Amino acid sequence: MKAIEISNLTVRFGGLLAVDDFSFEVRKGDIHSLIGPNGAGKTTVINTITGLYPVSGGSIRVAGKEVLGSSPPAISRAGVARTFQNTEIFGEMSVFENVLVGSHCRHEYGLTAAMFRTPKYWRVERSMREKARDLLDIVGLSADSDKIASSLSFGKQRALEIARALASEPKLLLLDEPAAGLRSGEISHLNEALLNLRKQHELTILLVDHVMKVVMSISDEITVLNFGRKIAEGKPDVVRMDKEVRRAYLGDNPDRA
Numbered sequence: 001m002k003a004i005e006i007s008n009l010t011v012r013f014g015g016l017l018a019v020d021d022f023s024f025e026v027r028k029g030d031i032h033s034l035i036g037p038n039g040a041g042k043t044t045v046i047n048t049i050t051g052l053y054p055v056s057g058g059s060i061r062v063a064g065k066e067v068l069g070s071s072p073p074a075i076s077r078a079g080v081a082r083t084f085q086n087t088e089i090f091g092e093m094s095v096f097e098n099v100l101v102g103s104h105c106r107h108e109y110g111l112t113a114a115m116f117r118t119p120k121y122w123r124v125e126r127s128m129r130e131k132a133r134d135l136l137d138i139v140g141l142s143a144d145s146d147k148i149a150s151s152l153s154f155g156k157q158r159a160l161e162i163a164r165a166l167a168s169e170p171k172l173l174l175l176d177e178p179a180a181g182l183r184s185g186e187i188s189h190l191n192e193a194l195l196n197l198r199k200q201h202e203l204t205i206l207l208v209d210h211v212m213k214v215v216m217s218i219s220d221e222i223t224v225l226n227f228g229r230k231i232a233e234g235k236p237d238v239v240r241m242d243k244e245v246r247r248a249y250l251g252d253n254p255d256r257a
């Protein structure tokens with residue numbers, strides 16, 4: 001079974017065809033990148049998978065189940081988590097609390113348990129806290145746990161957003177430009193964290209990014225979009241050499257790949 005199967009997806013905004021009869025599949029356990037020039041439709045694909053945009057046609061199956069038409073919370077419960085192109089964290093909360101918010105989406109102990117602090121409440125709370133510490137460790141934020149989130153560097157805020165997304169224990173993680181604006185050292189950390197996550201957490205990752213140092217080095221498979229249509233697909237080395245990709249995306253400048 002595939003982690004994602006998208007068939008003939010079409011998304012229109014008024015007269016604009018943002019995604020045009022797009023089909024693709026992501027294998028379970030892969031890091032699969034979706035790349036393409038600005039405005040190609042990458043974020044629109046992520047937004048439709050997470051139920052944010054109404055679509056004009058097609059089908060999106062996640063782990064075999066149709067999710068088109070489901071609400072964002074239902075899709076989240078189906079095991080899908082994401083980060084946003086513009087980082088979204090709770091700036092006033094601590095780093096640790098930001099991750100806990102993510103796991104509260106997953107675990108429920110009911111109002112009674114919370115009010116009377118039942119053993120179940122403490123059990124769930126304890127395991128969420130342990131989990132949050134693990135996730136902060138994976139993304140390299142252990143030492144920043146008690147800091148106010150807005151005081152972190154931009155790169156660390158992006159890492160925090162990933163940890164929070166993971167706290168909902170997704171099977172499928174959608175990342176929208178996690179490397180944008182990161183420094184070279186931070187990019188190496190990101191690559192390492194994503195490879196570790198895939199290995200240890202049986203996670204499938206759909207990655208949208210313009211940063212080739214990430215895309216080309218950690219992707220199992222790459223799909224290239226241009227004007228809402230798929231123009232190429234394959235292993236990094238194949239896509240890197242593809243003529244149409246170079247024309248559309250890399251401006252025929254081999255150095256950028």
Ligand SMILES: Nc1ncnc2c1ncn2[C@@H]1O[C@H](COP(=O)(O)OP(=O)(O)OP(=O)(O)O)[C@@H](O)[C@H]1O
Nearest residue numbers: 013016018036037038039040041042043044045085
């Ligand atoms: N909510 C919206 N309303 C109207 N048009 C939209 C909306 N969202 C996206 N678009 C348009 O759809 C097209 C695809 O946009 P999208 O944001 O998916 O591109 P992208 O590949 O993520 O680009 P970038 O690399 O710049 O983030 C663009 O022409 C964009 O202007």
Ligand SMILES: [Mg+2]
Nearest residue numbers: 042043044085
């Ligand atoms: Mg985008």
